[in-house]
Amino acid sequence: MPGDKLPSEALLSKELHVSRTVVREAFRSLAAMRIIELAVGRRATVAQIDHGAMSLMIEHGVHTDQINIQQIYDVRRTIETRIVTLAAIRRSDAEAAEILALAARMQASIADPAALLEHDLAFHTALARASRNPVYSLLIGAFQGITRQTWPIGWKSRPTQAARDLMVTTHVDISRAVAASDPQQAMVLMSLHFDESVRALLTAGLS
Amino acid sequence: MPGDKLPSEALLSKELHVSRTVVREAFRSLAAMRIIELAVGRRATVAQIDHGAMSLMIEHGVHTDQINIQQIYDVRRTIETRIVTLAAIRRSDAEAAEILALAARMQASIADPAALLEHDLAFHTALARASRNPVYSLLIGAFQGITRQTWPIGWKSRPTQAARDLMVTTHVDISRAVAASDPQQAMVLMSLHFDESVRALLTAGLS
């Protein structure tokens, strides 16, 4: 279970009849995938699932032209429409409040792209959490790294105030639908949001 | 780009003023995430995206009770309904033939669970490939490891010949809808397949 300790490097190397070097490299490999956690002086422990490694893998795919942004958005659209449906059904009252608050913060920081981006990411992360399926949280997290890099492109391709308002208002509407426990409405709004986002990215000329 | 060579360990350790040990462990970490590829005598190379690492992460999540099978199936259902829609639209004739053939093989090996499982996995992998979105292939691959472990449970909970026939027939029907370029029909059938699969797993008492 997460938190459980693994045998020390010295012990493992003796039991398996290999050098500590080999054990260390094996531990490193597991740590890279966030299956275990390493710390100085302390024994290795079983780790909680984390999107860090997955995020790097996705970024690698994009940076080496094996994946393009359109494809990422198609996947995000697919899972986020499901996430918002589940969130509208399963969200606790605290989660509803958090999601409403994050949408409000987006609206408040519409003039500050950097802050807006972070609130946007936090909004979608909160929705994923409210879906009560950790796999969705994991996947949303995995796409966060690359989203952070490409989001400004989409924002710049919404040059008019109206387009920018629409983007933020849609998030507010989604949050209200989730708070109102209206999965159908929430899903439709999320679809619209992604339709619009993909259009914006296409306008920006992203392959 | 994939295939490009990285500097040798010795060179990097000299340039970065660290020991070769440190460079090696860094390389190991990247290799664990399949970002680079290591081989004896050869220099490290940039790797192609691969689901191996992601598969291990998912399995870790399941084995440590951080993710359950229902949640995996909800995600698979969500992305596979999208995959089959895209596949029906984008599949090449060769891909259509392959998908039809794999469904036929499933039907032929209905009495051999081990073979049936492998053909089932190959079927869904082929569909993902036909969707022309490598991220879907990546995710389907990531779930393959855990599916291989839980598939027999679902199969055993379909004790009647009729239930087993239905499962295989649905795959055949899906392959025909994809071959006929009927995304709507393919999507509905895939939904039915997952409805039925989740029901089977619930019957088996999977949390």
Place this chain on the structure above:
DNA sequence: CCCCCAAACCTGTCGGACAGGTTTTGCCTG
């Protein structure tokens, strides 16, 4: 011009060493 072989290069593994950091132990005090 092509082929083959030796040299140079490179990775995988080993052993030993030591600087810090953490956990355990055992003693001492109240």
Place this chain on the structure above:
DNA sequence: CAGGCAAAACCTGTCCGACAGGTTTGGGGG
């Protein structure tokens, strides 16, 4: 007996040197 404290034991991170194979390269001979 309980609690706290300091030393000892333990552990990881990093370094160095060495060597067994595997791979690449370059030169010489045909």
